[in-house]
Amino acid sequence: MPTETPAHELSLDHITVRFGGLTALDDVSLRVPAGHIVGVIGPNGAGKTTLFNVICGFVTPTSGEISLDGKPWRPRPHHLNRLGIARTLQGVGQFSGLTVLENVQVGARGHHRRGQDAGHDAGKAAGHDGGKASGQDGRETDRPAGRGWRAGRERLSQQDALATLERCGVAEYAHQHPGALPYAIRKRIELARALAARPRILMLDEPAGGLDADEIHWLAGLIREIGTTVLLVEHHMDLVMSVCDQILVLDFGKPIALGSPAEISTNDKVTEAYLGAAA
Numbered sequence: 001m002p003t004e005t006p007a008h009e010l011s012l013d014h015i016t017v018r019f020g021g022l023t024a025l026d027d028v029s030l031r032v033p034a035g036h037i038v039g040v041i042g043p044n045g046a047g048k049t050t051l052f053n054v055i056c057g058f059v060t061p062t063s064g065e066i067s068l069d070g071k072p073w074r075p076r077p078h079h080l081n082r083l084g085i086a087r088t089l090q091g092v093g094q095f096s097g098l099t100v101l102e103n104v105q106v107g108a109r110g111h112h113r114r115g116q117d118a119g120h121d122a123g124k125a126a127g128h129d130g131g132k133a134s135g136q137d138g139r140e141t142d143r144p145a146g147r148g149w150r151a152g153r154e155r156l157s158q159q160d161a162l163a164t165l166e167r168c169g170v171a172e173y174a175h176q177h178p179g180a181l182p183y184a185i186r187k188r189i190e191l192a193r194a195l196a197a198r199p200r201i202l203m204l205d206e207p208a209g210g211l212d213a214d215e216i217h218w219l220a221g222l223i224r225e226i227g228t229t230v231l232l233v234e235h236h237m238d239l240v241m242s243v244c245d246q247i248l249v250l251d252f253g254k255p256i257a258l259g260s261p262a263e264i265s266t267n268d269k270v271t272e273a274y275l276g277a278a279a
């Protein structure tokens with residue numbers, strides 16, 4: 001667990017989401033410090049997925065503010081990759097027409113494109129064009145150096161994708177199509193796709209759903225060693241308690257507790273919410 005007082009990478013302030021007459025999130029605030037693993041738990045219908053969707057830009061809050069690196073931020077799903085935010089979805093979200101390797105390469109490509117964008121921006125700042133040449137008429141030409149750059153990037157993204165599949169223990173499936181593979185393998189592939197993007201913030205939506213105890217044990221080890229900021233929305237209490245630095249507990253959209261696993265596990269409101277949900 002990080003020891004210094006860290007910067008808040010991601011902050012939610014007084015977020016409320018209403019769907020018609022239903023309040024799915026009711027004045028929820030959360031700080032996600034850089035390098036921490038923050039869990040969001042709560043009984044069914046508590047608003048966990050809605051919170052996740054707010055941060056991904058799938059749901060626009062009725063009120064409240066979100067900030068990234070201390071600046072106001074309006075999340076958009078198609079900007080997440082560029083900002084170094086990757087997510088896994090509940091269930092599995094792979095493209096069935098692509099092989100496992102190609103699916104994971106989609107994530108890895110995002111990382112290399114971010115690197116290229118940074119280089120391109122640095123190049124522009126330094127007064128050159130980042131790989132495109134200008135012809136005599138001033139138009140950009142696709143010179144061989146540019147094609148070589150793209151081919152190199154493609155090779156690197158493939159290597160990264162393979163390495164990430166290995167890290168997730170599923171490299172042997174690289175050339176198969178995900179649709180025919182067992183669910184637990186597909187969950188690992190989904191994780192590999194997100195990890196291959198080398199995100200600075202990794203958002204995991206119920207990664208333990210449908211996994212057995214051994215798989216969850218493996219997942220806990222992986223989450224602990226990722227070394228990046230993680231936001232974990234999860235039902236599986238043992239997983240959340242074993243990996244998270246901080247846990248936010250929601251109940252009917254309201255934040256009822258925020259604290260360390262030890263604090264949460266002895267919090268009466270949390271016990272009541274779960275006992276009430278089980279009744």
Ligand SMILES: Nc1ncnc2c1ncn2[C@@H]1O[C@H](COP(=O)(O)OP(=O)(O)OP(=O)(O)O)[C@@H](O)[C@H]1O
Pocket residue numbers: 019022023024042043044045046047048049050051
């Ligand atoms: N798009 C929507 N339109 C209307 N109501 C919605 C919508 N999305 C979620 N809800 C409602 O908002 C509430 C919170 O749902 P949400 O899926 O965020 O809860 P959850 O904690 O993720 O639940 P679960 O653990 O069952 O996945 C629920 O009552 C749900 O029915």
